[in-house]
Amino acid sequence: MPPITRRSLLAGTAAGAALATSVPLAAKLAQAEPDLSGKSILITGCSSGFGYAGALYYARAGAKVFATMRNTPRPEAEELMAIAENEGLDLAVLRLDVLYDYEIEDAVRQAERDSGGALDVLVNNAGIGITGPVEVQDMEAMQLAFDTNVFGYHRMARAVLPAMRARGSGQIFNISSQLGRVIAPGAGHYSATKFAVEAMSEQLAYELVPHGIEVTIIEPGGYPTEIWKNRNRYNNALKARISPEHAEGYPAMIARMGTETGDGRDTDVDDIPRAIAEIIAMPPGTRPLRRAVHPRFIPQTAINEVSRKTQLDWLGESAAGPWIRAVYD
Template structure:
């Protein structure tokens, strides 16, 4: 088993802040423009993650499963976590690990279970030989339907997974990350964490909450050399759609006409929805690209989708507002660092 690299950013890059790193990155980009190697080829060549440890939640399917394999093939030591082991998805991944000699370790973590989170992270840190380099909070659920028919069972379940789960995971990995003065956290939200589509229940509220928590965390972790990036996917045909349909049908079975009677057309539309024909690999590729960037230069948010990205305008005005409001306050250095000002 490989050992996670031990790297203290404060020692290796003294007196460099995000602004100076951005200036250096800009100079590098300008030089690359005159080179014969395309910038995209250069970015791909930089994606050698040998010695880097990555813990990913929700690896039984979708973005998590794809990211685990993608990053392992680029040399990372991956801790692919999922709940309810043993399960067929874990067996399939294990077969791939053996056949392709991938450095992937399957660990049971239900992000809703405090003890499993602590135990699973401790095991990953033991196998990594120290702090986890990268945490990818990917696990999430969706329960569709108008807000009125979202009972407390459905509401508590989605907030526990989509908001409290990433919080549990961050709290578990951060002590050792801070001690190492390095680290990276990816929180997978959604474009529906910035804009809302009627009929998606508490999904947008949970993703809005995760967006806010992630941004606050990004500011607070600047002094500790830890980067936070929010991945904002659009619609993709991952298993979350299938699982959402099951959860939604369960909710509808529990609901009564007193609540559902006013939303007949909306409920019919939700039964027919799908994730489109986009390529879910867009998300693992975006994560790998950002991982390869120098510490301190990584973006706070990355929209990911080949189609419309309605959240972009909101991301831009939000960043400008934060800098204008707090840029000259005692928090100014943190705010400006995160937004590259």
């Protein structure tokens, strides 16, 4: 009997999809939404955007959800809990700021106790954006961006992994961005943080192969979330600190800082939790390392394919080859 590999499982999935063409439409519609019953999922950054939408999406799909956010109590937490109670969802809101180890420890341990053991899924979603030319980004802005977008993901992974490893299974989703693979002038250190997330996540994916834990990087395009309003708050604070000697080179870019609203974006925020739910429901060994998510703009796909080929060509036959191939083949 040939060995079961990621490639053979994917082939089986494709064959199953082909057979499904004969399934009646009503049955197809009934199967459209993944069933996440029995899954325990912890999400960071649930006060708005992908985190808020995801908490409800996964809970409505049957999961036990721990929606975390900083600075509770707050109206967003009360709103989530009210919806959960009204719909009978298994959803709890926990206080967690990814900058603080003690809040991470408290929330993760409580979630593990309530789940009866290791979490099934961590969704690292909490993040911030501070835009503008690189030269005008002072150390306060740079440190906050990396502390939230990169170190926060790292802290969360370290918190959940011991229990996941002891059980021998688990999934980690790290929310990156198109700008984690392509670069837009004036994006501040946002791309730098998301490039770091991409590298850290891929390395983690290889290293967790022996433990049965999978990592997926989600790469959204632009969506109408609160990130625009939050970014403006950070940008305006930075603008007030910029010294003339740094500002004089970029008048047009600096003028736009703190003024973008994200208006005109008609994309569905549920695209991201929908993609994550679909991947959670996939058989182990078939889940992708990366998923680009946007209905129209996914310019990073060519880069992702070149990266895959390069990793396999470079290390596919090395001592690390089994890990590389397990993630990519």
